[in-house]
Each structure stands twice: as C-alpha cells, then as structure tokens.
Amino acid sequence: MSDATPEEPIDLLLVEDNPGDVRLTEEAFKSTDSEIEFHTISDGTEAAKYVHRLHSEGPEDGLDLVLLDLNLPRIDGFAVLEALDEEFDYPPPPVLILSSSETEEDIVKSYEKNANAYLTKPDGPMEFNSMAQAIEDFWIETARHPPAPT
Template sequence: MVEVLLVEDDPGDVLMTQEAFADYKVANRLTVVSDGESAMAYLRKEGAHAGAPTPDLILLDLNLPRMDGREVLAELKEDPDLRRVPVVVLTTSDAEEDIMRSYNLHANAYVTKPVDFERFIEVVRQIDDFFVSVVRLPRR
C-alpha cells in the first residue's frame, strides 16, 4: 500500500482528489491535512499524529493557512528523515516565481491544478500512476 499525504485546505480539491484515488487505485491510502502546521506535525509524528505512517508521496498545495506550502517544503527537505519523500506541488499558481522557488526547494514536480473537474481527476490519476507504477520510491 502506498501512503499519500495530501496537504490541501480547499474542501472541493480534497473531494476531487479523494474521488480520483478512490476510483483509480484501491491500494493507495490517502491522508488529508488542511494546513502547513498540521502537515509538519503529521510528518514528524507529533501529538495526535504519533502513530502516523511516513508517506511515500506528498501532494502539497502552496497557499495554505498557518504555514504555507513553501515553508513546509523548505522544512521537510531540510529534515534528514523526510527529505527523500517525493513532493509534488499541486497548486493553482502558474507564476514562474512559485515554480522556480518550489524547484529550488527540491520539489520533485510542480503541477498547476486544472480548473475543469474531469481534467483535475485525470491529472491526479497521472501523478498517482507515475509515482506508484513507474517510479521506484525509497523504502520507508
């Protein structure tokens, strides 16, 4: 089973991502947190997340409350226990500055969320398929 952590504050995007995973791959487990601080607590197994598994893949929005995605990306890529976890930035921003900054912070991919529902589902499925079926992920 592949553990995927979705860090997303938009309930509509969470629902569409959950639908894409549910319809496409039953072997994956998708966990959702809605802000950057919760993401770091989950990744560091703090508080209520003490027993949380280390994800095999992180889908990270940039525009998050409490701690934005750029800060999350910077912190997790500096952490020797977390830096190998692949991170796909999945965001509405197509700003060149956000793209460059994300890659400078060692994001593994940058994907702009499609506005169209069907296209959004297809993009999430392609990300999932690539990181589950094509790429060999490091062991946890």
C-alpha cells in the first residue's frame, strides 16, 4: 500500500457473520468505481488468525481497508481490533466498524480501541450503495495512508 490512494484492486477485509449483510456490502461496492477484492471472514477468532497470518507474511501483502462488525461468533469485533493493534508494528489499514449497534458505549469503546470510523449498518440496498460510495470517496480516493515499512 502506498502513502496515496492504494493501487487497484483494493484488498478489503470484511468481517461479518450475517450472510445477508455480506451480500449487500459486496453488491454495494460493485456500484463504485473501485475494483474491490473481498476477503470475507464470518468469525472473530478466524479474523484474528487471518490478521496474524497476514502480518507474518509482511507489509507488502497487506490490506487496504477493514470493515468490521462488532457482534461476531467466538470473539467479538473489539478483540479483533486488539489483534490488529497488537500485530502491526506500524499503523494497520483503516478499520471501519460497521455495526447495527447504536449504543454510545460501543461507539466510544471502538474509538478507544483505535477504530478509524464507526458506521451504523444501513437499512437496505440503496443505503448500502450510498455507504459504499462514501467509503470509496473518502477512504479509498481521498484519505492518505502511511507507507508500509520496507
């Protein structure tokens, strides 16, 4: 990943246990201009293992963006946030919480554990499309990311 817009395809880790939300998210990103390669994991423990494995392979094999649900089987999204923080010696890719929870406690805790943004899951396909476009516009096209160490 470069310090500017990542090269396409964009490697996106989607950690979501609801198959319907996975489908809606993937379909929504098809409506954007970016080519997205999804790595979908439906279990918190498997997501933490994936992060560990990815980190051990080196920064050149990294992710560009993570969409993380909080309510996951086995371990929750907060534990996955901790794994990201512990595994990377440099800033991990942007992590956007995508949760149905609107509780202030979950929002505050997500930011305390270094999430880059907290998004409430949209209600339907059109809202998912709008969310995907907003993510592309800011996190893929506009935001600059620190370079991975060499």
